[in-house]
Amino acid sequence: MFRQSRMFKDEIYKQFSRIGKALASPKRLELLDLLSQGERTVEKLAREASLSIANCSKHLQLLREARLVEARREGLYVFYRLPDDAVGAFWLALRRLGEERLTEVEGILKNYFQLHGELKPISRQELIERIGEKRVVVLDVRPVEEYTAGHVPSAVSVPVDKLQRRLSKLSRDQEIIAYCRGPYCLFAVRAVALLRRRGFKARRYQEGIPEWKAAGLPVAVGEG
Amino acid sequence: MFRQSRMFKDEIYKQFSRIGKALASPKRLELLDLLSQGERTVEKLAREASLSIANCSKHLQLLREARLVEARREGLYVFYRLPDDAVGAFWLALRRLGEERLTEVEGILKNYFQLHGELKPISRQELIERIGEKRVVVLDVRPVEEYTAGHVPSAVSVPVDKLQRRLSKLSRDQEIIAYCRGPYCLFAVRAVALLRRRGFKARRYQEGIPEWKAAGLPVAVGEG
DNA sequence: TGACTATTCAACTAATCAGTTGAATAGTAA
DNA sequence: TTACTATTCAACTGATTAGTTGAATAGTCA
CATH class of the missing domain: 3.40.250.10 (Rhodanese-like domain)
Known part of the structure; x- marks a missing residue:
C-alpha cells in the first residue's frame, strides 16, 4: 500500500510539474504574455521576443506539451494561441503573485521608469x-x-x-x-x-x- | 531604446520565471501541497514526501528564494509555512489548470482508484x-x-x-x-x-x- | 559551560535544459 | 509535378539542476 501510494503521488505531482517546467523560462513567459494579446505566427513571436525562429519554435513545443498553447495551420503559417481563457488568467495570477511577493520586480520597474x-x-x-x-x-x-x-x-x-x-x-x-x-x-x-x-x-x-x-x-x- | 527595453523585459520575465522554476519539480509541488495544510518542520516534510532531510531542506531553500514559503524557528525545530493565502490559492489554481488540461491526470486517478x-x-x-x-x-x-x-x-x-x-x-x-x-x-x-x-x-x-x-x-x- | 540534535552547507556526479546551426519536412503556388 | 518557403527536427555545446554524502553550524537544555 505504501509503495503504491508513493508511486501514485510521484506520478501525479510529476504531471503538475510539467506546467511548472513550462513556466520556468523567462522567454516562455514572454511568449505566453504575447499570446495573451491574441494568436501569432512563430515568426512574429520570434521577432517580438528576440529569439531565433528555431529556438522560438522549440519553446513553443515545450509550452504545447504542457498544454499551455495550441497551434493552428493556415496556409504557409502556423498560428499559436492560448487554448482558453483559463491559461491567460493563470498567467495573470502568476504575474500578480510575482508582483506581490518578489520585491525585485518593483525595483526593476521603478528603476526603468525613473x-x-x-x-x-x-x-x-x-x-x-x-x-x-x-x-x-x-x-x-x-x-x-x-x-x-x-x-x-x-x-x-x-x-x-x-x-x-x-x-x-x-x-x-x-x-x-x-x-x-x-x-x-x-x-x-x-x-x-x-x-x-x-x-x-x-x-x-x-x-x-x-x-x-x-x-x-x-x-x-x-x-x- | 530598443536595447534598453529588451534588457527591461529580460529582467522582468526572469523574475517571474523564479516562481516557475520553483514549481518545476514534483517534490516541491508535493511540499507546497503539504504546507497548504499548515506549517511543518523539515523533518516531517521530509518523511511525508519521502525525501532525505538534506534534500528536503534544499528544496525548501529553493521555494524560499522564490518567496513561496517562509521559515520560523521554535526551539530545536524550524517550521516552514506558506507566507499567505495567495500562495495556497495559486497552488490550487495550478492544480486546477492541470486537472483540466492534462488528460494524463485523469488517467492516473482513474487507474489508481479503480x-x-x-x-x-x-x-x-x-x-x-x-x-x-x-x-x-x-x-x-x-x-x-x-x-x-x-x-x-x-x-x-x-x-x-x-x-x-x-x-x-x-x-x-x-x-x-x-x-x-x-x-x-x-x-x-x-x-x-x-x-x-x-x-x-x-x-x-x-x-x-x-x-x-x-x-x-x-x-x-x-x-x- | 559543554553535550546534544535539528538543520543547513559544501562538494560532487549524473541528468536535464537552453540555445545554436544546418538539414529535413510539410505545405503552397505555379 | 517542381520550386519555394515557413516551420520543425536533430545533433551538439555549455550551463544549470537534482540528489547524495559527510561535515559544519546554530540553537537548546542540563
Whole structure:
C-alpha cells in the first residue's frame, strides 16, 4: 500500500510539474504574455521576443506539451494561441503573485521608469470614469491586429510606430490616455514620451486588455 | 531604446520565471501541497514526501528564494509555512489548470482508484447539505495537528492510523463521510476501504480544507 | 559551560535544459 | 509535378539542476 501510494503521488505531482517546467523560462513567459494579446505566427513571436525562429519554435513545443498553447495551420503559417481563457488568467495570477511577493520586480520597474521620467500611470477606475468625457481621447498604441482582436471601447487605434505621422490629427486641447499590452510592454511609455515632447497632455494606463477583460469590463472587437 | 527595453523585459520575465522554476519539480509541488495544510518542520516534510532531510531542506531553500514559503524557528525545530493565502490559492489554481488540461491526470486517478475499488466521492454540495443530519458523521482522518489547525465544522478527528482502534466507537447505523488533505492524499481512501470491510456505510469527500476555505466556507479551529 | 540534535552547507556526479546551426519536412503556388 | 518557403527536427555545446554524502553550524537544555 505504501509503495503504491508513493508511486501514485510521484506520478501525479510529476504531471503538475510539467506546467511548472513550462513556466520556468523567462522567454516562455514572454511568449505566453504575447499570446495573451491574441494568436501569432512563430515568426512574429520570434521577432517580438528576440529569439531565433528555431529556438522560438522549440519553446513553443515545450509550452504545447504542457498544454499551455495550441497551434493552428493556415496556409504557409502556423498560428499559436492560448487554448482558453483559463491559461491567460493563470498567467495573470502568476504575474500578480510575482508582483506581490518578489520585491525585485518593483525595483526593476521603478528603476526603468525613473530613467525615462515616466509619471504615475492612471488607475483603471479613473480611466473608466473618464472614457466618456469629450476632452479625453483614449489611444490603443498596439499593432492594428491586436486592436482588432479586442480593445477598450471608444479607444482609437494608433500603433506606436505610426504615432509620429498622425500627430497632426490629435488636438492639444484634449487629454490623451495611451495604453498597450500591459505593464511590461513599453509601447505606451514610448507614446506618452513622444506626445509630451510635442506638447500634448498625455498619460498612460498601464494595464492591457487581458486585465481589463479579467475585471469583467466590456471589450470592443473589430475595426472600432 | 530598443536595447534598453529588451534588457527591461529580460529582467522582468526572469523574475517571474523564479516562481516557475520553483514549481518545476514534483517534490516541491508535493511540499507546497503539504504546507497548504499548515506549517511543518523539515523533518516531517521530509518523511511525508519521502525525501532525505538534506534534500528536503534544499528544496525548501529553493521555494524560499522564490518567496513561496517562509521559515520560523521554535526551539530545536524550524517550521516552514506558506507566507499567505495567495500562495495556497495559486497552488490550487495550478492544480486546477492541470486537472483540466492534462488528460494524463485523469488517467492516473482513474487507474489508481479503480485498482482500489473506490466509489465516486461525494460532492461538496452534498456534504454541506448532510452535515447537520443526525445519521451522518463526518470524519477528519488527518493527523491531529492538521485537524486542530482547521477542519470542517462538526467533523470528528480520527487519524487514519488510529481508526482501527476506534471502530468500536462508531455506529453502524450512521453514514460515515471521511475526508483528508485533498484529492491526492490517500488517507480518506484508506479509511473508507477499512470501514467498508468492517461493514460500515462509508463514503469519501475528496477535497481538503484549502479548497473548502477557498470556496468561502466556514472552518472550525482548535480541538473541535 | 559543554553535550546534544535539528538543520543547513559544501562538494560532487549524473541528468536535464537552453540555445545554436544546418538539414529535413510539410505545405503552397505555379 | 517542381520550386519555394515557413516551420520543425536533430545533433551538439555549455550551463544549470537534482540528489547524495559527510561535515559544519546554530540553537537548546542540563
